[in-house]
Amino acid sequence: QVQFVQSGAEAKEPGASVKISCKASGYFFSTYGVHWVRQAPGQRLEWMGWVNAGSGNTHYSQRFQGRFIITRDTSASTVYMELSSLTSEDAAVYFCAQEAPGTGVWDSWGQGTLVTVSS
Amino acid sequence: QTVVTQEPSLTVSPGGTVTLTCASSTGAVTSANYPNWFQQKPGQPPRSLIFSTTNKHSWTPARFSGSLLGGRPALTLSGVQPDDEAEYYCLLYYGGAQPWVFGGGTKLTVL
Numbered sequence: 001q002v003q004f005v006q007s008g009a010e011a012k013e014p015g016a017s018v019k020i021s022c023k024a025s026g027y028f029f030s031t032y033g034v035h036w037v038r039q040a041p042g043q044r045l046e047w048m049g050w051v052n053a054g055s056g057n058t059h060y061s062q063r064f065q066g067r068f069i070i071t072r073d074t075s076a077s078t079v080y081m082e083l084s085s086l087t088s089e090d091a092a093v094y095f096c097a098q099e100a101p102g103t104g105v106w107d108s109w110g111q112g113t114l115v116t117v118s119s
Numbered sequence: 120q121t122v123v124t125q126e127p128s129l130t131v132s133p134g135g136t137v138t139l140t141c142a143s144s145t146g147a148v149t150s151a152n153y154p155n156w157f158q159q160k161p162g163q164p165p166r167s168l169i170f171s172t173t174n175k176h177s178w179t180p181a182r183f184s185g186s187l188l189g190g191r192p193a194l195t196l197s198g199v200q201p202d203d204e205a206e207y208y209c210l211l212y213y214g215g216a217q218p219w220v221f222g223g224g225t226k227l228t229v230l
Contacts, residue, residue: 037165044208044222045208045210045224047210047218050218050219062217097165103153104155104212105153105170105171107170108167109167111164
């Protein structure tokens with residue numbers, strides 16, 4: 001069974017960076033891509049970026065260009081996202097989600113990681 | 120910037136049928152936009168229901184179906200159950216700099 005387990009909640013100060021992990025199990029890690037999506041309180045889901053877990057190729061939303069990085073560790077079947085220069089507007093729940101590259105088929109999601117930003 | 124619009128809220132009676140739709144600011148949606156539908160309940164991650172317009176995952180209840188209606192992706196729930204009360208999001212693919220765009224979500228109330 002495909003499963004994604006994300007790292008725990010984070011509390012950060014404005015200007016700091018946050019790094020969240022998403023560990024995959026139940027499938028061959030390198031054959032899928034992983035998206036990062038966030039949801040601010042009471043807001044819609046927002047696509048942030050994607051990594052091809054096999055090749056490491058990434059694609060980021062222009063909205064986060066320059067301060068958002070996705071990496072992966074194939075030996076650990078884990079994808080990471082790091083968002084820097086945090087502001088209060090980055091307070092949200094961050095999700096990872098799986099897609100078979102080029103198919104447009106989204107299926108399994110992580111449980112979400114809450115990030116709070118406050119001084 | 121592409122905007123995807125959904126009905127903000129809908130109400131349906133138990134056992135009834137309801138259709139949710141998704142409109143793209145770029146015009147008619149086709150299968151090339153890979154429409155996906157997700158269900159999200161409070162405090163939970165989204166759950167994938169429909170992919171590629173009409174296809175169900177193995178876990179998707181039979182009462183959920185996807186289609187294209189007049190150039191808009193649609194999610195139809197037939198024989199609605201109280202447990203279907205949730206927020207529903209569509210997701211469309213556009214390629215380019217902002218390849219994936221979520222709709223604003225539809226809050227479905229079963230009453």
